[in-house]
Amino acid sequence: MVSEFLKRQTDFQAEKHRSQLIDIWKYFVANGWAADNIAEKTLKPIRPEKNRTRHSNESVEAIKAICPPWLKLAIDLAMHSIQRRADLVVMERSSINIKDNTMTVLQHKSLNYDKPVFIEVDMHPELRDVVLECIEHAMKLRCPFLIATRPERITEHNRNVKLHAFAVTEDHLTKQFKKYRDLSGAYDHLEPNQRPSLHDLRALGIYNITQKYGKKYAQALAGHATVKMTDHYLEGHEAPKPEKISYR
Structure with a gap:
């Protein structure tokens, strides 16, 4: 039954579900409720390698040219803040200190780490500009989040799944980007x-x-613990120019 269940999933889903089922059966075995960890006896899914190309600045500009204003701001914020989707949609106006020119983010992906990644960094000029635009847009909607839009209609379901009536969910942001891309x-x-x-x-x-502000600043802004992870994201782009670090 476990094997048939996993076969119905995508490779990515099967890999996640199998790992969780193995942990569940470990608990069963430890409590004497099962003799063997049957989940471990299933075949490990082989996830195919991603065959996705990198974005180019020219292509992103073409996408932005046909986007609604809120999505254009979201794309610019994603590009200049280099935060993940989960962090973008919950970024609040209160996380921005205009006077000190800083942005503060507690990265969602790190919440289960022994030491969650909490970043407070100076905003480079392009990031500051888009943040100011996002704040102006969000204030018009009286929404506390930097990424905000007025939906065509507000349903009870939307109220239950969203942090604010005009907030944007991760799924909606992904689907809208894919649509306009x-x-x-x-x-x-x-x-x-x-x-x-x-x-x-x-x-x-x-x-x-x-390219513009140096790898050390990019690493800090991305919240990467090691430069190796930053290099991973740089793969597929042109070789970087000699490093130039910009200090405040």
Whole structure:
């Protein structure tokens, strides 16, 4: 039954579910409720390698040209803040200190770490500009979040799943980006599964910031514990220019 269940999943889902089932059966065995960890006896799914290309600045500009204003701001914020989707949609106006020119983020992905990643960094000029635009837009909607939009209609379901009536969920942001990416025709030469995603904006942003402000600043802004992770995001772009670090 476990094996048949895993076969019905995608490779990515099966890998996650199998890992969780193994942990569940470990608990069963430890309590004497099962003799063997049957989940471990299933075949380990082989997740295919990602075959996705990188974004280019020209293609991102083509996407932004046809986007609604709120999504254009979200793309710019993603590019210049180089934060993950989960952090972008919950970034509040209160996390920005205009006077000190700083942005503060407690990165969602790190909450289960022994030492969660809490960053407070100086905003580079492009980031400051887009943050100010986001604040102005959000204040018009009286929304505390930097990424905000007025939905066509507000349902009870939306109220239950959203942090604010005009806030944007991770899923909605991803789907809207994908929609306008494909409408723009910027990646028509690629198969759908090869087209870069919303998350891939992070890699382009890290590359751009490394080129202009240095790898150390890009590493700090991204919240990477090691430069090796920053280098991982730089793969696929041109070789970076000699490092130039910008200090406040």
